[in-house]
Amino acid sequence: MTSISASLKNQFQLDPSFTYLNHGSFGACPKPIFEERNKWQKEIEKQPVAFIEDKAIGLLDWSREKLGAFINCDKDDLVYFPNPTTAMNMVIKSLDLKIGDEVLSSNHEYGAVEKTWEFVSRKKGFSYKKIDVSIPFNKDDFIESIKNNINTNTKVIFLSHITSPTAIIFPVKEICELAKELGIISIIDGAHAPAHIDLDIKTLGVDIYTGACHKWMLCPKGVSFLYCSKEMQENLEPLVVSWGWESDNPSKSTFLDNNQYQGTNDISAYLTVPSAIKFLDQNNWESIKDECQKKIIESKNILLDTLNTESICSDIFLGQMASLQINIPNSIDLYNYLKNNNIVVPIIDWNGLIFVRISYQCYNSMDDIEHLNHYLKKYLDSI
Structure with a gap:
């Protein structure tokens, strides 16, 4: 079997001796963007002072303009951070x-951001309340659970877009609408969302x-x-x-x-955003995403058969990742x-369960999934 696009696979710098099924954690950067x-x-190094004093602000404005158009929001409502955890700390x-x-x-949130909420809540005295969103995931039950846990003390609703x-892709648009109706602040951790699923900030109303x-x-x-x-703001x-x-020059x-x-700060990585968006456009990324989502569902079904467990959500709540329950004593x-x-x-x-979380990016193939499946079978047979 071949990958979705052999030419795209060649754009990445991943070590070919590894089977890489974890794009979700830290991504992988194609050569042109790198x-x-x-x-x-x-x-920057040609003229450090001139670049930082005379060019940096204008270039960041240009980069934010391209990003704002990509996710549909005003560029002046965006600021760059090195990672979502740092942004959420602010x-x-x-x-x-x-x-x-x-x-x-919810009890599906990213651990580093959960730690931030817990850390600050202990200092300030507010309550960080995680509701139990059970699996298999049900959209209506999820929304109803959020509604039932809102009270007069609820000031913020914080959820992941993709957990x-x-x-799981959470239905955050409905939650943002609910929050706005009730005068509650909506905060969404969308670390996995840009270029993974359709993202329209204005439509979300977040x-x-x-x-x-x-x-x-x-x-x-x-x-x-x-x-x-x-x-x-x-x-x-x-x-x-x-x-x-x-500022003296606001x-x-x-x-x-x-x-x-x-x-x-080295802003060079921030200035690659326009190039990344151009790369996505040139390679018809909507079709790439659609194909990868089909492959993640196919992969999920193959692996669940080996693991002898059930899907934790309907396929409509999956993008290019899937978490699969495995019944083993030690992760x-x-x-x-x-x-x-x-x-x-x-x-x-997670909550007493163990998951294998697979990602499927354009450089992956079903050979990668079969390779993982082979070793999962060997491992399960050995315990």
Whole structure:
């Protein structure tokens, strides 16, 4: 079997001796986009002072304009961060939450951001409330559970767009609409969403949204964004106070002034976003995504047959990832076994269950899935 596109596979720099089924964690960057970053790094080093003082702000504006068009929002409502966790730290530490206030979330959220909520909640005294969203996932039950857990103390609803441990696409549009009706702040962790599923910020109607560009958008490592609606921007404080705060030369956006320049930083990766979007357009990425989603469903069915477990959600809630339950006593032992056989795939502990989470990107083929399946069979036969 061949991959979706052999020519696209050749654009990536992945070690061919490994079976790489974990695009979801850190992505992989094609050569043209990787070289774009190198180009910008060289430009910076030619004239560091002139570049940073005279060009950086305009170039970041250009990059944000392209990103804003890609995800349908105003470029001045976007600021770059190295990763969604850093962006969420800024947001969570800024919010004026007090003793008695509640943040409503789920038990499917990303661990690093959960830790941030827990850390800040202990300092400020508010409650971070994780509701139990059971599997197999049911959309109507999920929305009803959110509704039933809202009370007069609920100030924020925080959810993932695509969950990290379970790889489920949550119906966040409906939740954002509900939050707006009730005057509750909506915050969505969209780390896995850009270029993975259709993302339209204006249509979502979300207050705050963070996403990674170094995952499914194929940018180099360290490119993420924070979107904040204009109505919410005055509520956010800079994570690092620097020259932009109470700037001597303010722009039209205090939000950008506070967050865009926080000391000397290599912005070359941020400037690859237009190149990444061009790469997606040139390679008809909508069709690539559709084909990869079909392959993830086919892969899921093959592997579930071997694992003798059931799907945790309907296929309509899957993109290019799927988490598959495996009944084994030790996740670390399986992870190391697969790693020792040059198979890169996360084994996830979640609420007493263990999942194998597969990703299917354009460089994958069903041979990769069959290879994983072979070693899963061997492992299960050995225990």
